[in-house]
Structure formats: C-alpha cells, structure tokens
Amino acid sequence: MTSATVWVLAAASIFGVGLYALIVARHLLRQLIAVNVMGSAVFVLLVVAAGPIAGALDGIPLALVLTGIVVAVSATGFALALLVRLAEATGSISLEDDGEPDDR
Amino acid sequence: MSLAVDLSIAAGLVVLAWRSLAGRDLFRGIVMYIVFGLLLAVTWARLGSPDLAMAEAAIGAGVTGALLMVAYWRLKRISPAEPEDRSPRRSRLAATVALLSTGMVAAIGLAAVQAIGPGGIAGRALFEALPATGLGNPITGVLVVFRNLDTVLEVAVLLAAYLAVRAVLGDRGESLAQPPPQEARLVGALVGVVAPLSVLVALYLLRAGSYLPGGAFQAGATLAACGVLLLLTGRLRAAADAGPWVRGALVVGTAVFGLFGVAMLAFGEPLLAIPGTWAVYLIETAMMVSIAVTLMLLFAGAAGLGGGRR
Numbered sequence: 001m002t003s004a005t006v007w008v009l010a011a012a013s014i015f016g017v018g019l020y021a022l023i024v025a026r027h028l029l030r031q032l033i034a035v036n037v038m039g040s041a042v043f044v045l046l047v048v049a050a051g052p053i054a055g056a057l058d059g060i061p062l063a064l065v066l067t068g069i070v071v072a073v074s075a076t077g078f079a080l081a082l083l084v085r086l087a088e089a090t091g092s093i094s095l096e097d098d099g100e101p102d103d104r
Numbered sequence: 105m106s107l108a109v110d111l112s113i114a115a116g117l118v119v120l121a122w123r124s125l126a127g128r129d130l131f132r133g134i135v136m137y138i139v140f141g142l143l144l145a146v147t148w149a150r151l152g153s154p155d156l157a158m159a160e161a162a163i164g165a166g167v168t169g170a171l172l173m174v175a176y177w178r179l180k181r182i183s184p185a186e187p188e189d190r191s192p193r194r195s196r197l198a199a200t201v202a203l204l205s206t207g208m209v210a211a212i213g214l215a216a217v218q219a220i221g222p223g224g225i226a227g228r229a230l231f232e233a234l235p236a237t238g239l240g241n242p243i244t245g246v247l248v249v250f251r252n253l254d255t256v257l258e259v260a261v262l263l264a265a266y267l268a269v270r271a272v273l274g275d276r277g278e279s280l281a282q283p284p285p286q287e288a289r290l291v292g293a294l295v296g297v298v299a300p301l302s303v304l305v306a307l308y309l310l311r312a313g314s315y316l317p318g319g320a321f322q323a324g325a326t327l328a329a330c331g332v333l334l335l336l337t338g339r340l341r342a343a344a345d346a347g348p349w350v351r352g353a354l355v356v357g358t359a360v361f362g363l364f365g366v367a368m369l370a371f372g373e374p375l376l377a378i379p380g381t382w383a384v385y386l387i388e389t390a391m392m393v394s395i396a397v398t399l400m401l402l403f404a405g406a407a408g409l410g411g412g413r414r
Contacts, residue, residue, distance in 0.1 A: 037125065052152075054231065059234075060226050
C-alpha cells in the first residue's frame with residue numbers, strides 16, 4: 001500500500017461521508033458544510049491522482065485546486081447570503097415540507 | 105514509518121469530516137469543520153505543496169470558517185427557536201443512502217487508485233517552459249502566465265459573488281457585533297501588533313510568490329484575515345454603501361488583469377500575453393487587493409466599509 005493509495009482512499013471516504021450528510025441532513029447550513037467537505041475531497045483526489053513529476057507535484061492540478069479553493073469560498077459566501085434571506089423570509093432553515101411522509 | 109504518518113493524518117481527516125457533519129450541535133460541527141480545514145492544510149504540506157497549505161489554512165479553514173460562524177450567528181438571531189439541527193433523526197432513507205454512499209466510495213476509490221499516474225504531458229511541459237518566464241513557482245506560472253484566462257475569470261467570480269450577495273441581502277450596513285464601550289487594553293495592543301504584521305506578511309507572500317511558495321491568493325487571504333480582525337474589534341465597520349475606494353478595490357483585480365491582457369493585442373501579442381515579471385507583480389498586486397476586499401465584504405455581508413469608532 002503506497003501513500004498515494006492511502007490519500008486516494010481517504011479522499012473517497014471523505015467524499016462518501018459528505019454525500020451521506022448532504023442527503024440525510026435537514027439543516028441547510030449543515031448541507032452547505034457537506035458540500036464543502038465533498039469539494040475538499042475532490043481537491044485531494046485531483047492532486048494525488050495526477051502523480052508526481054521528477055519528485056515534485058504536478059503544478060497544473062495544484063493551480064486548479066488553488067483556483068477551486070477561492071471559487072468554493074465565493075460560492076459558500078453567496079449560498080450563506082441566500083440562506084439568511086430564506087430564513088428571514090420563511091423563518092425556517094431547511095427545505096423540508098412539514099408533512100413529508102418519510103420524515104418520521 | 106512515513107506511511108504511518110500518512111495513515112494517521114488521513115484517518116484524522118475522515119474522522120473530522122464525520123464529526124463536522126454528524127451530531128446535533130451545529131456550532132460544534134462548524135468548529136470541527138474548521139479543524140478539518142486545518143488538518144487538510146497539514147495534508148497539503150505533507151503532500152509537498154506549501155502553496156496549497158497556506159491557501160487552505162487561510163481561505164478554506166479561516167475565511168470559510170468565519171463565514172459559517174457569522175451565518176450561524178445571523179440565523180440564531182432571526183429564529184432563536186429553530187432547533188439547532190434535527191438531522192440525525194433517523195430518516196427511513198438513511199440506511200439506503202449510507203449503503204449507496206459506501207458504494208460510491210468504493211467506486212471512486214477503485215477508479216482513482218487505477219488513475220494514479222506519473223504526471224501528465226501538460227505538467228511536464230510546464231516544468232520545461234517555466235524557466236523561460238523568469239518565475240520559479242510553477243503555480244504562479246500556471247495562474248498568471250500559462251492559464252491566465254482561468255485566473256481572470258476566477259477574480260471575476262469573486263466579484264460576481266459580491267454582487268450576488270448584495271443583490272440578495274440588499275444595501276445593509278449592520279455591524280456584526282457591538283464592541284463594548286470599555287475595550288480591554290489588550291485588544292488595542294493586539295491589533296496594534298497583528299495588523300501591521302499581517303500587512304507585512306501579505307506583502308512578503310506577494311513578493312515571494314513568483315519564486316517561492318506564496319502568491320496573490322495567499323497574500324489576499326492574509327489581508328482579509330486582518331480586515332476581519334479590524335471589523336470584529338470595531339476599527340472598521342460595515343457600511344450600507346460602497347464608497348469610491350471600496351468600489352475601486354473590488355474591480356481593480358479584474359480590471360487590471362483584463363485591460364492588460366487586451367492591451368497586449370495592440371502590440372501584436374496574443375490575448376493575455378505577459379511581457380515580463382514586472383507585469384506578473386502588477387497583476388498579482390491588483391488581484392491581492394481585490395481578493396482581500398471581496399473576502400472582507402463577504403464576511404461583513406455588507407455593501408461597503410467605513411471607518412470605525414476608535
């Protein structure tokens with residue numbers, strides 16, 4: 001088992017954890033954290049799967065991930081603003097209907 | 105031995121991801137997410153990329169964490185009665201979703217393990233072409249010289265996020281927290297030391313970014329962190345309107361990069377050609393200012409910034 005395998009498997013597990021929480025969680029803030037966690041897992045996959053060149057990491061996925069981190073924080077900031085407006089407008093912080101059958 | 109270090113960091117990441125998403129206490133989840141971001145920064149350092157480690161610690165953990173905290177506080181104020189998170193209440197689908205997620209983990213894991221390669225053609229071309237640009241940091245090379253259209257658009261995304269937040273929240277200038285009338289003396293001393301040091305660190309990161317780890321994003325995030333400190337201690341306050349300085353700072357990154365790129369056409373160069381390292385510094389400085397101000401305004405959830413009471 002090489003260290004690249006360790007990182008790839010960890011990233012896949014983190015993605016799975018995020019996906020599970022995204023679907024199961026009801027609070028929108030929690031779902032937003034789940035999306036961010038999934039994004040981080042993708043970043044790790046991107047860098048590790050590209051593999052090294054002459055002992056150093058491939059610079060192109062690194063630059064892509066750096067761009068991705070900044071875009072992720074912009075999207076998170078926008079999503080949080082939408083969330084605050086939703087809470088102001090409806091008083092609720094989830095997208096659930098009250099009488100959902102599989103709720104209980 | 106080194107595999108054991110990798111294994112323990114990786115296991116820590118998975119546990120922190122789970123802890124930030126499971127459990128009833130949302131505030132604890134946010135704190136766990138910030139710790140997750142910090143351990144991810146350690147991961148990047150371990151993998152051999154100090155650039156990403158700095159960006160992750162400053163933006164991924166720092167700014168995102170601050171944004172989540174502020175949103176949590178705002179939501180708490182809007183509806184204090186709203187239960188924190190009803191999430192781990194068992195949905196009938198939870199087991200199914202868990203099973204499917206596990207299947208997905210296996211699929212991604214298998215596919216990615218087979219995809220681990222010895223670096224791509226583009227990566228090798230990058231290392232061969234980098235010395236000709238006069239830059240020593242391959243990431244800065246990609247961001248500012250080789251794939252700079254992506255970077256222009258990225259700064260534009262930041263600007264779009266600011267405009268979108270303003271469209272959704274309207275012109276607000278609510279201050280985040282009222283600093284107490286009698287401020288502890290330590291706060292002034294702390295700000296007096298930390299603020300100038302942050303500016304110094306940001307300028308160093310900007311300068312070093314062309315040949316060492318660093319660059320406009322890390323520098324901008326450091327300045328933004330300094331701005332968040334000033335906002336929280338009342339040195340700066342959120343304003344309902346963006347003054348000319350704030351507006352200028354918001355667009356300077358996109359404007360300088362874009363105009364510069366178009367201007368090169370007049371000299372018979374291709375679009376977005378970079379004539380030398382001086383141009384790299386000019387563009388990165390403009391980007392740093394825009395990134396810092398945009399992140400600060402996203403944190404404040406406000407249109408502009410004003411001077412504080414102290």
